Amino acid sequence: MEKLTNPRNMSDTEPCFLGDDDATVLFVRGQQLWRIPTARCCEPQQCSDMPLPISNVRVFAGAACGATLVAFSAEVFPGMSMSESKKKLDERTASKATGVLYEKLFVRHWNEYCDGRRNHVFVAALPPTGELLREEDVVDVMAVMDSDCPVKPFGDAGDFTFTPAGDGIVFAAKNATGSEEAWSTRHSLYLASPLFSDAPPCVRCLTEHHPAWCSSPVFSPDGQTLLYKNMKRAGYEADRWSLILRCWATGAEREVCADWDFSADLTAWSADGCKLFITADCAGAHPLFVADVATGTVTRLTEKGNVSFFKIVDSSRILVIQDTLKAPADAFLMKTDGSNVTRLTNFNEELMRCCAVGDYEQFSFAGWNGERVSGYCQKPALFDPSRRYPVALVIHGGPQSSMGDHWHWRWSSAAFSGAGFGVVFVDFHGSTGYGQRFTDSIRDDYGGKPLVDLQKGLAAALETYPWLDASRVCALGASYGGYMIDWIAGAWPEPFRCLVSHAGIFDDRAFYYTTEELWFPEWDHNAKAFENKEAYERFNPSSLVHNWRVPMLITQGGQDFRIVDTASLSAFNVLQRRGVPSQLLYFQNEGHWIKALANSKQWYTVVLQWMTKWTSN
Numbered sequence: 113m114e115k116l117t118n119p120r121n122m123s124d125t126e127p128c129f130l131g132d133d134d135a136t137v138l139f140v141r142g143q144q145l146w147r148i149p150t151a152r153c154c155e156p157q158q159c160s161d162m163p164l165p166i167s168n169v170r171v172f173a174g175a176a177c178g179a180t181l182v183a184f185s186a187e188v189f190p191g192m193s194m195s196e197s198k199k200k201l202d203e204r205t206a207s208k209a210t211g212v213l214y215e216k217l218f219v220r221h222w223n224e225y226c227d228g229r230r231n232h233v234f235v236a237a238l239p240p241t242g243e244l245l246r247e248e249d250v251v252d253v254m255a256v257m258d259s260d261c262p263v264k265p266f267g268d269a270g271d272f273t274f275t276p277a278g279d280g281i282v283f284a285a286k287n288a289t290g291s292e293e294a295w296s297t298r299h300s301l302y303l304a305s306p307l308f309s310d311a312p313p314c315v316r317c318l319t320e321h322h323p324a325w326c327s328s329p330v331f332s333p334d335g336q337t338l339l340y341k342n343m344k345r346a347g348y349e350a351d352r353w354s355l356i357l358r359c360w361a362t363g364a365e366r367e368v369c370a371d372w373d374f375s376a377d378l379t380a381w382s383a384d385g386c387k388l389f390i391t392a393d394c395a396g397a398h399p400l401f402v403a404d405v406a407t408g409t410v411t412r413l414t415e416k417g418n419v420s421f422f423k424i425v426d427s428s429r430i431l432v433i434q435d436t437l438k439a440p441a442d443a444f445l446m447k448t449d450g451s452n453v454t455r456l457t458n459f460n461e462e463l464m465r466c467c468a469v470g471d472y473e474q475f476s477f478a479g480w481n482g483e484r485v486s487g488y489c490q491k492p493a494l495f496d497p498s499r500r501y502p503v504a505l506v507i508h509g510g511p512q513s514s515m516g517d518h519w520h521w522r523w524s525s526a527a528f529s530g531a532g533f534g535v536v537f538v539d540f541h542g543s544t545g546y547g548q549r550f551t552d553s554i555r556d557d558y559g560g561k562p563l564v565d566l567q568k569g570l571a572a573a574l575e576t577y578p579w580l581d582a583s584r585v586c587a588l589g590a591s592y593g594g595y596m597i598d599w600i601a602g603a604w605p606e607p608f609r610c611l612v613s614h615a616g617i618f619d620d621r622a623f624y625y626t627t628e629e630l631w632f633p634e635w636d637h638n639a640k641a642f643e644n645k646e647a648y649e650r651f652n653p654s655s656l657v658h659n660w661r662v663p664m665l666i667t668q669g670g671q672d673f674r675i676v677d678t679a680s681l682s683a684f685n686v687l688q689r690r691g692v693p694s695q696l697l698y699f700q701n702e703g704h705w706i707k708a709l710a711n712s713k714q715w716y717t718v719v720l721q722w723m724t725k726w727t728s729n
Contacts, residue, residue: 113457117141117148117156126269130180130238131173138171138182138238145169145182145245159238160245162186163198166234168262172274179237181278181307182245185269187229190258194247197229217294220673221628222265223703231260233272233283235307253304253313259285263299263327270328276335276360280305280313284327284340287317295630297349299325301340318358324351332385336360339388341376342367347631350512352548355379355388357405369408373547378419382448383427389448391419393545396474396486396516400432402448413450418518424448431456435519437490438469438526468493470529474517477572479565480541483550487538487569488516489577493530502584502609502727504533505570509591511542511562511636512551522705522712523590531720533727534580538569556638558592558620559599559651566596567604584727588612588719591675591704595653598683601664602656610726611664612719615672615704618679619654621645626676657686663693665722667715669702695722 117124122142130136130147138147141156143165148156160166164186172181188197204227218226236250254261261283262271272283280303286293287300300320304313319326325343332339338358343351353376358365369376374392381388388403390410398418403410414434420441421433430448435441443456470491479485492501506523508515515537519526525535539546541561542554553561574582585607589597594616601611617623624633624641634640639647649655664687668680680696687694697718699711706715 116150116152126167126169128169128171130171138169140167140169143167145184147241157241158244159241162194162245162247162250164188164194168231168267168269168271170269170272170274171238172278174278181235181274182238183233183235183272183274183281185231185233185262188232188252189228190230191255193252194234194250217291217630218628222673223669223671224673230254230258231262231264231267232257233261233281233304235281237308251307251313253281253283253307254285254315255312256315257285257302259287261285270330273329273331275303275305276331279307281307282318282329282338284329287320294628295347295634297325297343297347297631298323299327301326301329318363324348326356327353328379330379330381331360332381333383334385337385339379339381341379348635349629349631350510350544350551351375352551353377355390355403368405369403369410371408372403372410375544375548375551378422380422380424383424387448389413389422389424389430391422393514393516395545396488396514396539397545398514398516398518400430400450402450411450413446416517418516437472437488437517437519439464440519467526468530469526470495470535472517472525472535475572475576477568479568480561483541485538485540485565485569486546487536487573488525489573489580490525490529490535491579492532492534495579497579500579500581501532501534502586502723503570503574503580503582504528504535504723505566505585505587506535506537507566507587507589507593507596508537508539508543509589509593510544511540511554511558511592512544514539514543514545516545522707524716527716527720528723531724533723534577536570536573536580538566540565540569555636556647557651558595558636559603562596563599563604566600570607582607584609584729586610586612586723586727588614588723589616590614591616594675597664598653599651599656601662602653602659605659605662608662610722611662612667612722613664613680613683614667614706615669615675616666616679616683617653617675618683620648620652622654622682623675623679624648626678628673654682654686657690660686660690660692663722663726665695665697665719667697667706667719668699669704669706670698670700671703674704 145160168185232254288296417436472490597613
């Protein structure tokens, strides 16, 4: 393996091959397109000069015109070109007045204020080497739309694709108008075609018959079938992702793998179009599966760990990026049946030689109502079976997610293990990977079933692993996990020496009135807060603050608009006023996640110092 580029003071991202011969790589540098031959016979060459930053690049090499087509996204104001959008932004920057007038939601989303710009997809024929792609060469395929593709805040180039003939773009975008965008999860697939004519592309909806979320369009190798993911229930962002096959000629659709009770994540066709490769949460792991298109039969290809990316290399091989609780991500090559796995990279070999990480295993127990619930227990680094160790009970967010066999940079069990803690985490009712009924079961029961599972899970771990010291237990969690910490502080404080709450929901009703994606609490509580306040009071942490007595560390990002900072400030007020030992670690420039390297290091340092202080003998 060798380095292909050597950027200075910037990053090279989003590489993709130009054509089938893999001779040239197109990539993004400095928010513009660049290319370089894989033979490294010359330096990278810039090949675009757009007035705005571009990202999310896709390439199509089989166009009838003989040109290589490129698609990318840029943020523009609806009805404006890139140049017009840049002029408007420059005028706003130059203005001394800073007020922004809103007439609809969103006002802010995830970690930024909304200024009216939208992600739009642009298409152009890539010019010959040595020439620059300019604004007059590109087509905004969404010029008539006031919507985003890629979908904000987490969409990417997987939200759109070229049609088989290269004469159109199929893309996913929210199908809602006005403020409805804040409480609707309806995203539809659209076709923009033709791309290059005297008139703007005609845009029509392909999935008007679906009331919920459609995403991730990808065509079969022969171009006859469009695969996409679909949720069936409107307003529910954690519904099962089903797989829909659409005949491109007739529009006829059928669901494949309909009886497979897992939610599809990444998808790709096999080289012959007879199989689908899929990742999904599954019982505490995130493996790769293969499905037979004709029968819907699904076979698991990988066992342990988390497959975060894969790429079909050819008819017999797959490239996989995989990690585990003990090892960060590396690349592996394997056959399409899962055999002959070969490790290709060891990026962190030298660093990991300096790190001690404890072994781990999965355990299960009878949780709420006697139903089977799973979790993991990870030993402290440099484990000594003759010793007893403090316990870190880590509670995942979501709540419809999973904390499993995955190397997590923001909530690394390896960090807690390395600090000498036995780490326990439980996939409580509401988690993903155990069937959709299990995921759905948390609805209108935020502090019910999950709390019972955590109580029984901790008891099961303490009984199963006698080296865990039941007298030295701390609990920590983020987002929904932070909500659960705040709920535990009042409803189950007895076992804990200390607590850590990151971006936790302190008051359920206040959360409804201050968050941005209203579909989230409306589904989870099965009500709007102004119509049924009792639904938001049933498991409201603020209702039990009179029981708060366990020392608590609170951490929060100031740019978090999902669970706003007033929630953490409220909790800190209560703790300080009640005289409970407490600290607040506040990052003014961070959002819901603490991502900056220096801030992440500070977060781990403060959290581990807090945990160690209160769990020491």
